Amino acid sequence: MTNRPDTxxxxxxxxxxxxxxxxxxxxxxxxxxxxxxxxxxxxRFRTDDGVVTAVDDVSFDVLAGxxxxxxxESGCGKTVTSKSIMxxxxxxxxxxxxxxxxxxxxxxxxxxDSRQMRRIRGDKIAMIFQEPMTSxxxxxxxxxxxDEALRYxxxxxxxxxxxxxxxxxxxxxxxxxERRIGQYPHQLSGGMRQRVMIAxxxxxxxxxxxxxxxxxxxxxxIQAQILDLMSSLKEKLGTAIMLITxxxxxxxxxxxxxxxxxxxxxxxxxxxxxxxxxxxxxxTQALLESIPKHGARxxxxxxxxxxxxxxxxxxxxPAGCRFNDRCTYCQQRCIDEEPELIERGLxxxxxxxxxxxxxxxxxxxxxxxx
Amino acid sequence: xxxxxxxxxxxxxxxRGGLLNRVQGSVHAVNGVSxxxxxGxxxxxxxESGCGKSTLGKTVIRLHEPTxxxxxxxxxxxxxxxxxxxxxxxxxxxxxxxxxxxxxxxxLTINGHIREAVRFHGVADAGSIDDCxxxxxxxxxxxxxxxxxxxxxxxxxxRQRIGIARALSVRPELVVADEPVSALDxxxxxxxxxxxxxxxxxxGLTMMFISHDLKVIEHFCDRILVMYLGYVVEELHAxxxxxxxxxxxxxxxxxxxxxxDPDERRPLTVLQGDVPSPYExxxxxxxxxxxxxxxxxxxxxxxxxEPKEPDGHPAACWAVEPKSxxxx
Numbered sequence: 126m127t128n129r130p131d132t133x134x135x136x137x138x139x140x141x142x143x144x145x146x147x148x149x150x151x152x153x154x155x156x157x158x159x160x161x162x163x164x165x166x167x168x169r170f171r172t173d174d175g176v177v178t179a180v181d182d183v184s185f186d187v188l189a190g191x192x193x194x195x196x197x198e199s200g201c202g203k204t205v206t207s208k209s210i211m212x213x214x215x216x217x218x219x220x221x222x223x224x225x226x227x228x229x230x231x232x233x234x235x236x237x238d239s240r241q242m243r244r245i246r247g248d249k250i251a252m253i254f255q256e257p258m259t260s261x262x263x264x265x266x267x268x269x270x271x272d273e274a275l276r277y278x279x280x281x282x283x284x285x286x287x288x289x290x291x292x293x294x295x296x297x298x299x300x301x302x303e304r305r306i307g308q309y310p311h312q313l314s315g316g317m318r319q320r321v322m323i324a325x326x327x328x329x330x331x332x333x334x335x336x337x338x339x340x341x342x343x344x345x346x347i348q349a350q351i352l353d354l355m356s357s358l359k360e361k362l363g364t365a366i367m368l369i370t371x372x373x374x375x376x377x378x379x380x381x382x383x384x385x386x387x388x389x390x391x392x393x394x395x396x397x398x399x400x401x402x403x404x405x406x407x408x409t410q411a412l413l414e415s416i417p418k419h420g421a422r423x424x425x426x427x428x429x430x431x432x433x434x435x436x437x438x439x440x441x442x443p444a445g446c447r448f449n450d451r452c453t454y455c456q457q458r459c460i461d462e463e464p465e466l467i468e469r470g471l472x473x474x475x476x477x478x479x480x481x482x483x484x485x486x487x488x489x490x491x492x493x494x495x
Numbered sequence: 496x497x498x499x500x501x502x503x504x505x506x507x508x509x510x511r512g513g514l515l516n517r518v519q520g521s522v523h524a525v526n527g528v529s530x531x532x533x534x535g536x537x538x539x540x541x542x543e544s545g546c547g548k549s550t551l552g553k554t555v556i557r558l559h560e561p562t563x564x565x566x567x568x569x570x571x572x573x574x575x576x577x578x579x580x581x582x583x584x585x586x587x588x589x590x591x592x593x594x595x596x597x598x599x600x601x602x603l604t605i606n607g608h609i610r611e612a613v614r615f616h617g618v619a620d621a622g623s624i625d626d627c628x629x630x631x632x633x634x635x636x637x638x639x640x641x642x643x644x645x646x647x648x649x650x651x652x653x654r655q656r657i658g659i660a661r662a663l664s665v666r667p668e669l670v671v672a673d674e675p676v677s678a679l680d681x682x683x684x685x686x687x688x689x690x691x692x693x694x695x696x697x698x699g700l701t702m703m704f705i706s707h708d709l710k711v712i713e714h715f716c717d718r719i720l721v722m723y724l725g726y727v728v729e730e731l732h733a734x735x736x737x738x739x740x741x742x743x744x745x746x747x748x749x750x751x752x753x754x755x756d757p758d759e760r761r762p763l764t765v766l767q768g769d770v771p772s773p774y775e776x777x778x779x780x781x782x783x784x785x786x787x788x789x790x791x792x793x794x795x796x797x798x799x800x801e802p803k804e805p806d807g808h809p810a811a812c813w814a815v816e817p818k819s820x821x822x823x
Contacts, residue, residue, distance in 0.1 A: 344543035377760075417710040
């Protein structure tokens with residue numbers, strides 16, 4: 126692997142970051158460049174019962190200024206993917222595949238040394254976590270914790286950093302920021318803490334923001350506030366967002382493109398409208414159908430369509446297609462060989478021998494996005 | 496006669512502190528809630544965290560002692576029955592908990608969990624307990640062999656099935672389901688909801704279904720109580736939720752729910768700010784601090800929960816005007 130040293134001089138806004146700033150995501154005209162390229166990412170864990178492959182041969186791009194959704198149920202590898210990109214996994218048990226690459230700004234993150242990683246992490250790529258209660262340090266003030274990133278990554282003076290911290294808190298719509306910077310996490314509500322997390326992540330104007338289930342622990346009215354905030358900040362700062370969630374409603378509302386994962390594999394990928402209106406993988410379709418639809422109540426005994434069985438354990442994956450034991454369309458070929466994630470004349474990649482909605486998908490694709 | 500009648504139920508938790516550990520104040524978790532549940536009906540209780548929905552559920556079956564108010568099951572007042580007198584009613588009222596991980600004893604097999612309940616309440620005699628356990632496991636979609644396993648050997652969805660089996664094994668009349676699907680994945684959530692729908696029919700269950708997810712509540716329940724800061728702010732039929740909901744909080748909950756259709760994008764934020772603390776509730780209407788329609792009167796007086804039109808459903812709001820003409 127090329128392990129080029131990072132020779133860039135440190136400035137608040139390097140010129141190459143100008144691309145894509147300010148503008149929203151435009152998938153067709155003037156294809157935006159990829160800020161983050163994930164190639165054949167395989168993450169394995171050594172455990173007491175042998176090696177478990179949590180993420181298996183996953184490739185995707187995060188384009189400048191877009192919101193990419195990664196959806197899947199628990200154990201599908203979505204969080205491990207994001208933590209691999211940030212190199213936050215415990216490296217004494219986690220290892221990456223031989224051909225795995227996460228390219229960011231000319232550096233392969235998976236092979237970067239800790240000095241390079243410190244420059245990227247929190248500055249170029251930032252992350253917010255699901256639990257705003259446990260991801261803030263209870264013994265430091267909120268202001269100190271936001272300031273920490275600025276101390277490491279900028280040459281600003283103490284006063285400038287304080288101003289920047291207050292400005293960030295104002296940006297995430299926290300009232301009385303001057304008073305709030307002296308407070309501790311326990312003095313804030315869950316929604317406020319998540320806003321502080323966002324302020325912390327965005328204070329160095331990262332190119333990519335990885336949001337791992339940012340609203341799962343929040344109430345629905347607070348979730349709405351945070352989602353609106355993230356969308357408006359994306360417009361203002363032009364940050365690309367990688368949004369990891371299991372909530373399909375959230376994906377439909379905020380994402381441009383979607384990656385669907387199942388048992389460590391990407392099974393389908395496409396624009397959000399294509400995924401929701403013409404899902405090609407039976408799993409995606411079944412997942413969409415199994416959510417109770419608002420206003421679709423039919424009778425007291427109305428049943429939801431379900432996916433039978435449970436997500437397979439990564440230790441005992443079925444032979445062939447990993448979804449075959451739960452799939453209603455399963456055939457002999459699905460048990461004999463695992464499908465590849467290739468386009469095979471289809472408008473977009475899907476990991477299935479017998480993809481659904483092909484005519485519909487082609488039509489939708491031809492019409493173009495938006 | 497309704498199976499369950501709850502009148503003016505209040506639950507305050509004392510907060511202690513200071514030098515002598517005196518009571519310094521109280522958390523007003525449930526503030527004068529009244530409702531009925533008819534036999535065979537499913538009542539949904541929806542609201543955000545801290546609105547008192549779980550406390551209400553637990554107080555109704557007397558896992559918490561009510562501060563005041565009355566609870567009547569099958570016409571009999573059970574509000575202040577002693578432990579011994581309560582026993583027959585304990586069998587009739589069961590609960591399914593939210594977290595399938597912490598609500599099962601890790602050192603007890605599944606057989607142990609269900610057998611304990613069945614034997615304690617004398618549902619089956621010694622000879623038929625095994626059949627009884629097998630039977631209920633089959634009904635919730637688990638194999639009878641599973642009863643020799645321990646909770647950690649099951650997935651989240653399976654554990655929730657075990658929780659359901661335990662609750663139903665004693666043939667209850669009323670089941671309180673406290674967020675039974677919130678901890679589960681989407682595909683598993685649908686399986687468990689369908690299971691509950693089947694069992695509701697088969698056992699003729701009356702349910703109180705507590706959830707923060709309006710879509711799940713709308714799908715599963717007949718009637719809905721919307722709670723905010725310990726008060727019921729609106730009570731309506733599930734079919735009416737979309738079009739008839741009047742209270743600004745119910746409308747805000749509806750508006751904040753992300754619709755799973757990328758063609759229907761809209762700004763989601765309807766409410767500013769956070770839910771106030773139930774330790775220091777605002778005066779007047781509990782919703783006044785976040786309400787888009789708040790008026791002076793709302794700060795001074797608590798609005799009563801009453802129908803806005805003669806044939807309408809009850810909503811507690813000063814700002815909602817009666818509809819003058821029938822909706823077109």
